[in-house]
Amino acid sequence: MFVIPVGNLLLHWLLLLFFLQQVGAASLLLMKADDYCFWVYILASRSRSLYIGMTNNLRKRLATHRSGVPGSHTAKYNIHRLVYFEQFQYVTNAIAREKELKKWTRSQKIALIEKKNPTWEDLAEGIPLGPAYEKQIPCGNDNK
Template sequence: MSREYVFYVYILASRSRTLYVGMTNNVVRRHTEHAGGRKGSFTARYKIDRLVYYERHQYVRNAIAREKELKDWSREKKVELIEKVNPTWEDLSTAFSRNYRGEPLV
């Protein structure tokens, strides 16, 4: 029996809409780490703690490539992507279960 892997590319934002792009295999854990604000980190300094966008990938190489692609985008293009699926910049982290894999409930 083979195990199915899931990887996420995500965008976090602060209330002032400073953005952070990342990739993980567990969105809940990673969001918690960012929200916890490790001293001196970019996300702590700018209070970036809201998950405003994510996408799922089956293969780690695809997720890494997509993360790099998004990081190269202009701010305007990232904002457009976020607002296409999350026009109110709602914190999407509540859509995730608290299971060990950090997968969305829906």
């Protein structure tokens, strides 16, 4: 889907448009800039192989990972357990955080996960992941 913000944040709009083109977005949705919601997330396998990603629809992205797309990293290593996530209003902040986490050592990533989720529980348990979930969840300000 293409998201066109109503407002004057041209840089955010261009980055968002680029991101949405990369994920194969096809529909047009008008939203105010304050309504964007992006997630940086970490998935893990039972053997604790890790995957870090960023999305504008966490539930839909989890469903994609869990569908086991052949040839994907998450399917190959059975990585589908959501063990950590952060929410962002601005795509630029989410992209920067994803890049930051990907540069971290494995031990730093594990410490981050265990700080908020010491038992590595699947944080998506009980959350509906089906196609009925289409709209983005409004987010607050990144500068909490």
